[in-house]
Amino acid sequence: MRIKKLRGHHRIWKDIETWRSENLKLDIESLKSSQRDHTKIWVSPYCDYTMLNSEFPQPKGKTRQKIMNGLIDIYNEWKKQLDELGEPYYLKMWLNDPYFSQSQVVCAIGDFLHFYDRTFFKPDQEYTAQTEPQIKNLPAGFNWECRLDEKHLTSNDLGQPEDYFDEEDYLIEKSRLEAQIKKPHRKTVSKSDDGEVTEYYSFKLGHAWLGSKD
DSSP: OEEOOOOOHHHHHHHHHHHHHHTSSOOHHHHHHHSEEEEEOOOTTTTSOOOTTEEOOOOOHHHHHHHHHHHHHHHHHHHHHHHTTTSOEEEEEEEEESOGGGOEEEEEEGGGTTTTTTSSBOOSSOOOTTTOGGGTTOOTTSEEEEEEEEEEEETTSSOOGGGSSSHHHHHHHHHHHHHHHTSSOEEEEEEOTTOOEEEEEEEEEEEEEEEEOO
16 A cells, blocks of 8 residues: 655644634534534545555644644533533544544434444453553543444445446455455344344454543
8 A cells, every 4th residue: 555645734734723613613403403413534635535555644743633632622612512402412532543534523412322332342352541552642631442443344245246237347346355354353243123134244443542521
């Protein structure tokens, strides 16, 4: 995988400040309607798609700290607004490692209060900031929980041969999926009410640290 070189850090820092300021205010009316909301790091180039076999480096140094400060500010402002609702709510900061650019602030109320409780798998081993040195700079003042950041595939992803342009395309995708499933992963099985069985294959990408305040 080729890592692209970043230029124009001052422009990126300006965009980070714009992203931060535009997301400080939570749209309460929209939240009451949808019962959930989130903000990702909508800052170029970290939110951009790249060409095949290339990717942008993850934020580092001053840029990473500016984004972290933005996430903290957004979390704190959302918390103030959610406290005023006078009802239970879910509010957490998700910090992804090593894919920090995918971090976000997430909230939910009402019927979706526990919607995100099972978004990330909780590993059997107990993780802490002390045992995971790559996350040693977790922001203070939050209660942190460690989960697994995973990529998920299912036994239904391949589909049927008729779903493809031709048999060759189907066989290529089938070979790719079979090769992926041979890699280390976590497997779960789900059975629907009508008896259909689906296998889920979860591949570890890293960790997701979930931070919240009392």
